[in-house]
Amino acid sequence: MFERLFPRRAPEPKPLPQPNAQLALGALLVRVAFADKDYKAAEIGQIDRILAQSFDLNPIEAAKLRATCEALERDAPGTPEFAAILREEVDYADRKALGDAMWSVALADGDRDDAEEEQLSQIEAALGLTDIDIQAARENALRSI
Template sequence: MFERLFPRRKPDPKPLPQPNAQLALGALLVRIAFADKSYQAAEVGQIDKILASTFDLKPLEAAKLRATCEALERHAPGTPEFARILRDEVDYEDRKALADAMWSVALADGERDEGEELQLLAIETALGLTDADIAAARRTALAPK
């Protein structure tokens, strides 16, 4: 009877970690995948592959990192804050490689989406990439395979 009158409160959720380069990259990859309002298994798999190869993680570790990044993306700072972390911690050549990785997430579902491409452009710009490097990443990603 008392349970109906005084239901137990859900425990406070675990606080989110402070974003670092790993979390910032993962959150931006998730943000790109969500930009078309559809988060598909192919995109999840591509994010896991990128995180595993970039940070030398085992598949389960990469999946756990992605899950943390998903929560962070929903509740944490916006794109400029994540990009600032990467600009501060990652050299320019590696940021260019990140743009290629981000394109692979945007195209992982086999479809081009204007929302994903706009989100990607905003991220590439916030990462401080030049217009020429942004265009090169786009050309590479969209080139026939």
């Protein structure tokens, strides 16, 4: 009875953190995995491994970071804004390695998907990678499947 008179309000969502290089990378990895509308455990595990290795995190810290990145990816700016953060804060060699890492996420589920590959191409271009490096990353990734 009291529920009808005094309905519970949904709690206010916590504000999302300002994107930094860690969050931008994680959000772009999640964006690649979500591109095919099928976010699989293999992709989640690969994202966690990349975050753990990139930022020297233990598995729980990496999973928490990924969860924050998932929320950020849903509600935050588009790919160009995330890529701009990475272009400003990460040198070219490391951005090139990020492209390789993103390919590993796109292929983690064992399926090639046009939507994931298109999303990945847009991200690589936004990161400022050269066409030669983009093609090399793609060829290396496809050889591994």
